[in-house]
Amino acid sequence: MENIIKDLDIISPEQDASCEAAPRISVESNTGKARKLYIESYGCQMNFSDSEIVTSILHENGFDTTADLESADLILLNTCAIRENAEQKVRHRLKHLVGQKKRKPALMIGVLGCMAERLKTKLLEEEKIVDMVVGPDAYRDLPKLISEADEGQKAVNVFLSREETYADITPVRLNSNGVSAFISIMRGCDNMCSFCVVPFTRGRERSRDAHSIVAEAQDLFDKGYREVTLLGQNVDSYKWESEDKSEKVNFAQLLERVALVHPDLRVRFSTSHPKDITDEVLYTMKKYENICNYIHLPAQSGNSRVLEIMNRTYDREWYMDKIRSIRNILGEDCGISSDMIAGFCTETEEEHRDTLSLMEFVKYDYAYMFAYSERPATPAAKKYTDDIPEDVKKRRLNEIIELQNLHSRERNKRHVGKVHRILIEGTSRRSENDLCGRNSENVMAVFPRGNYQKGQYVNVMVTDSTGGTLIGHIVE
Numbered sequence: 001m002e003n004i005i006k007d008l009d010i011i012s013p014e015q016d017a018s019c020e021a022a023p024r025i026s027v028e029s030n031t032g033k034a035r036k037l038y039i040e041s042y043g044c045q046m047n048f049s050d051s052e053i054v055t056s057i058l059h060e061n062g063f064d065t066t067a068d069l070e071s072a073d074l075i076l077l078n079t080c081a082i083r084e085n086a087e088q089k090v091r092h093r094l095k096h097l098v099g100q101k102k103r104k105p106a107l108m109i110g111v112l113g114c115m116a117e118r119l120k121t122k123l124l125e126e127e128k129i130v131d132m133v134v135g136p137d138a139y140r141d142l143p144k145l146i147s148e149a150d151e152g153q154k155a156v157n158v159f160l161s162r163e164e165t166y167a168d169i170t171p172v173r174l175n176s177n178g179v180s181a182f183i184s185i186m187r188g189c190d191n192m193c194s195f196c197v198v199p200f201t202r203g204r205e206r207s208r209d210a211h212s213i214v215a216e217a218q219d220l221f222d223k224g225y226r227e228v229t230l231l232g233q234n235v236d237s238y239k240w241e242s243e244d245k246s247e248k249v250n251f252a253q254l255l256e257r258v259a260l261v262h263p264d265l266r267v268r269f270s271t272s273h274p275k276d277i278t279d280e281v282l283y284t285m286k287k288y289e290n291i292c293n294y295i296h297l298p299a300q301s302g303n304s305r306v307l308e309i310m311n312r313t314y315d316r317e318w319y320m321d322k323i324r325s326i327r328n329i330l331g332e333d334c335g336i337s338s339d340m341i342a343g344f345c346t347e348t349e350e351e352h353r354d355t356l357s358l359m360e361f362v363k364y365d366y367a368y369m370f371a372y373s374e375r376p377a378t379p380a381a382k383k384y385t386d387d388i389p390e391d392v393k394k395r396r397l398n399e400i401i402e403l404q405n406l407h408s409r410e411r412n413k414r415h416v417g418k419v420h421r422i423l424i425e426g427t428s429r430r431s432e433n434d435l436c437g438r439n440s441e442n443v444m445a446v447f448p449r450g451n452y453q454k455g456q457y458v459n460v461m462v463t464d465s466t467g468g469t470l471i472g473h474i475v476e
């Protein structure tokens, strides 16, 4: 099976395997600060983006960063709790760090992010080597928590905030190729999908000041970046109001403001929720060439009963109508991707086949696909039994993956024989002589280097495709 998703915890659109990978760990910075921070991120892009905020805070408070675990004075793991195996991964990592701490007793270890928020002080009891547990809204408190830990106390702050957006903090770009960056536009989630831990780990939804978002996009453009991705769990419910209430900005309006920063700045966004995405957003996408023709619109299931007990608040018909609107307004070419969960509580074979048939209807360009993993204290864990046997979940998941692979190949074929505008992101992993970058629909293309470099736009004639990549050459 080609292109099978091995790492089910990496869930947000990220760089294709054929392109230079963005680092998940901190990069080296040597500005003569007293101590070294090593930070490693798990989970979604929101977490990666938060690690950039954490690094910024600690740069101001006596830390340089390092990519070398051995030379670190402080190790931070920014963790994910979305599925059981996401947490397992962190537990294994912590076991691995035990030896490290024995060799260097002054070494401090902190757990940040969603797993920290979910487990709180329990994490200190269960994982003895952890010195600090810090939730996603408490990063400004890190310098204080570090000094507490310096004095030998275990330090914890897991308060969730209704206001914190870190709007004034300029992130230190860790996960970036210098071309494409993420901008967090909101935090938290108010949706309460029954399977999901995010509302508990990230708290209430809040939108960041629109001016600070536009200023960040402008600053990135001035520094040579050519693509920004606006991030939120549910970007369509972005809603910001100025303090004097004279200015109100919804997501479509924000998108327009960011698109107006410069025609050469590509704008992407993630994630859209099927219940909230509006035609206004679709028309704004159509109006601006530099807003990419790509929407991540997670369905989760193709069956209305399952969607109802998932508390997604839309049904199959509603979802299909949204797809029709996208096709009507933005055309057949608009890239669409999804998230799917196989084997949610009580899902029957027939209901599973509805997911497959919805996929046939949409023909997604790409999808992130998962077996249901029960998360303690979520509404689904309280109300329903996780009753689909593991082997059945796996089989259903594999059917979903196989069908998606077929669709990805089919959809990518439509790009062959056409010229695409590609933003060069870097050197191809497979060959030093090739460059790589995406088209507007978010598909990665690989092509011989010529005299070009990352950050430039080129026209690429696509001559071949696979399920994951387009192959071509630059045309003048």
Ligand code: SAH
Binding pocket: 011, 082, 083, 195, 196, 197, 198, 232, 233, 234, 271, 273, 298, 300, 339, 340, 341, 370, 371, 372, 373, 374, 375
């Ligand atoms: N806010 C986004 C996604 C956040 S989590 C949205 O609403 O779509 C990313 C994906 O992880 C979800 O879309 C879902 O497909 C998956 N996921 C969340 N909780 C899960 C669970 N308990 N088991 C399996 N997959 C899960």
Ligand code: SF4
Binding pocket: 189, 190, 191, 192, 193, 196, 197, 198, 199, 233, 234, 273
């Ligand atoms: Fe979770 Fe649903 Fe919120 Fe997405 S919209 S983060 S799936 S509760």
Ligand code: F3S
Binding pocket: 011, 042, 043, 044, 045, 046, 047, 079, 080, 081, 082, 113, 114, 197, 198, 201, 202
């Ligand atoms: Fe993201 Fe995982 Fe938290 S998906 S929001 S890091 S639970």
